[in-house]
Amino acid sequence: MQTTTPRFQVVNRPRAELGTEIRPAGVAGTFYPAEPTRMNAQLDELFHEAAETQPWAAAMLPHAGWKYSGKIAARVLNRIQLPSTIIVIGPKHTRDGVDWAVAPHQVWQLPDGNLNSDRGLAQQLVEQIPGLELDAAAHRNEHAIEVELPLIQRLAPQSKVIGIVIGSGNLERCEEFAEGLARVIQQMPEPPLLVISSDMNHFATDRENRRLDELALEKMRALDPAGLLETVREHHISMCGVLPAMMVMKTLQKLGKLSQIEQVGYATSGDVTGDSSRVVGYAGLLIN
16 A cells, blocks of 8 residues: 655764763873872973974874874974963764764863863854854773873963864865864954864784875875875775864865964874784874
């Protein structure tokens, strides 16, 4: 029997949660020390080299455990004259929460004190970027933002940090994100630092990992965000933060600020473990 009754598909889409004012540290004790004395001792070691600083529009930092990628992340941050606002955009590693989420919290709780966020700026981003939502659940167990926070706290404890995690996406949606972020930045009295939180390829041999990572990094150094996405997909490079990288590069293009990318460092987990059979790559970049 035929019927004109429409068929509906039920989709269990997560609802955004505003959560509490404070986002507790979720990965202290795994990705970095939870005990303040031990954490500060490791920060002393990571930042032991002095460096001249200057303003940069953006940076890319790895987000593995400090044991593996902390040196590269610290080397990059140590070169930056950090502004009063820092927007960290990373991949979403969990299934918790909505697909594109800005942290709604006012405070990031860390083992040795807190870092402030900016709820007003987070709201502006939601209003200007289609698909971006204020959601605490997406950030609850996510490490991509948190791993960078004590490093930022060491150098710029008064800066406000906005955290955004990105799940799925395509070139068109990245363009929309970049347009919205550029509009918000144009209205800010001081340009923020945009931070891409990303590791490079995962779980190839050291030699193959370096080859794949160089293909992706070559596109970034060539200031080619669309080419980066195409290369990552064509060669099956598991660069977890490829969408945040595209979004930041596209944003800077729209602001007329994408002219130079300097690679500060590169390593793999094999450099620490001595096991070259299955590694993860880590790169640090400065972007102007």
